[in-house]
Amino acid sequence: MSSMAGKVAIVTGASSGIGRAAAIAFGKAGASVVVVARRADKGEETVGLITESGGEAVFVQADVTKASDIEAMVKKTVETYGRLDYAFNNAGSGSSGKIADLSEADWDFEINANLKSVWLSMKYEIPVMQQSGGGAIVNTSSQGALLGVANYGAYGAAKAGVIALSRAAAAEYSADRIRINTVSPGAVKTDLWAEAPPDMLDQVAAGIPLQRIGVPEDIAEAVVWLCSDGAAFVTGHNLVVDGGFTAVQK
């Protein structure tokens, strides 16, 4: 992995799970990390984990569904570290419900948390990257964007929207040397699964060709690679990290 020393990364949803693991991985690669989430205690915990291992990080509290928070997040990044090279727009949440049972508020919540948040993040990140001559963005989609999953219609629609939006962004900003990709995690053991019945994760693991649930670090490695110079010729790509679930017959 090429060194990210002197580079600056924003990671949204970095107070737990995949975002936290990615923030730590960016820190280990040498980047200064802007840890973004709503929960300040958990966000500061992530900062502590990065600095304990010799990295540099700052916490910025933001609700990624609010334009004013995202604008302030990017402003604070530039004030603190003077530039922005990488962004992992990862914050999101997955709730469930059958299509005919969803309320308008349920729909708006899902689209705002998972799709509007990514648009807002890129809206404010891209101009800063344009000014400094380029950058790399990874947005979090999901295997739920690629498969029809009962009870996850709104979530899947939002996550499929993330792939389409990211490809359009790649088309619009390649000439500015900004690479924009998505990562689609399969089942990864995080707080997102906190309310799942205890045996459900075992059942899910049994259906995955690689025979296990993902860990946040599986996704973090892919994200840091997509941002690194090693992926210099990769843009508009959706990297599926799911143990083979969507690609391999089992």
Ligand SMILES: NC(=O)c1ccc[n+]([C@@H]2O[C@H](COP(=O)([O-])OP(=O)(O)OC[C@H]3O[C@@H](n4cnc5c(N)ncnc54)[C@H](OP(=O)(O)O)[C@@H]3O)[C@@H](O)[C@H]2O)c1
């Ligand atoms: N785990 C899986 O199996 C899986 C599979 C496919 C895709 N994903 C996607 O991966 C991403 C990370 O999820 P995870 O599994 O790591 O779950 P997680 O541990 O619950 O992390 C979700 C993160 O998003 C943040 N967040 C949620 N809404 C936010 C908002 N409005 N503003 C700011 N931050 C917000 C949370 O922080 P605060 O609560 O502190 O704000 C938290 O840090 C999500 O986009 C999820 O949809 C996960």
